[in-house]
Amino acid sequence: MTTPPPPPLPTLDALRALVADAAHRAATLLATQGGESTSDGDDGIDYGGYGIAEVTADIARFVAQSGDDVHTGPAAAHLGIGVGEMRRLATAHRYGGRAAVATCLAPRHADPDVLAAAEHAVQPLRPSPTAPVERHHNHLTDAPARVQLRYGPDNRWHPYVERYDIWHPAGPPNTDPAAAYRTARTALRGPGVQPKPRRH
Template sequence: MNSAAAEPLPHGGTSGVRSVLDGLTDPPPSPLPGLDVLRALVADAAHRAAALLDDAGSGRALAGPAEDVDDITADLARFVARTGDTHLEPAAARLGVSPGRMRLLATAHRYGGRPAVATFLAPQPADPDVLAAAEHSVQPLRPSPTAPVERHHNHLTDAPARVQLRYGPDLLWHPYVDRYGTWQPAAEPHSDPAVAYRAARTALRAQARR
């Protein structure tokens, strides 16, 4: 890499920190998307490349296809998680889902990446002993300790508390809360189900204060 200072661009900044798209004002020819979309795609590609380099340097493996989520869904969830509602509706239309569901996919990715998207999409088989151990771990934290806890595939649901834990392909517990009759991702996943349960309860209390 050339160590010389980056040359200034006509619109300000340097070639080392600004995209060439920043110097364009005319819309690109059809069928290319608009400039705002192109800029978002370039920024997302740069972020993805940086993440790949960081993962390679740290020895951490990137999410793989074994997590049972297709690449398009995972990439669109990641893209919307990074860019916000600006591209929410086009992404939802591309996947054939409602904007509300697309927002939840993006929220899941924001909390836990591709494994969280896979965990959100559908129940997966889980070792019954793992679920039983998790239920035992969260029992002292439950506000209604005598109420039944439902185990379904990789889901552990404490309905009276409006808390659900989902065991993901990353072997982490993903906290969910019941909001308006929908189970929604609530916090970052954790290897300890008790920590994940507390995170879900904290998310509910924060919502109640709004």
């Protein structure tokens, strides 16, 4: 019986990215143990166990921090998603860490009073103030303005904008829904500059 050949080794670029990622994780753990807060979204939020969402967040973090699109395709294939969705998850991580990835992945429950208060806060900013605003789970959607706010597990509003019928993360989250709405409107006026990978 012939022994099957070993799987191909990772490329040098992939190994370098893995080493950089491991160094980042080690620095984050040391900072956390030392009592310092971190800003990459590893904020102690309970995401319900280490499951699919956590694996996806880890892969999104890896792609986001590598700063190189060469890892996007293999990462998307590993998760069984499209390259475009992988890019959106990585962008979400750059903006808001793990909480932003969780917010990007799927709708979740939100207190209706929280959504109502957010809708009231953004009303003066809406270009079509008489058009209806859609509330769905944790999503507040102003379709005519192509703006959507998503209330994340970090209790912050994550701005999204619609481009070619797809909602894209548009900027860092904010506890103030009006500020998040302004961020989305600004993103629509600009070319959609990608945030830089987080470095610690």
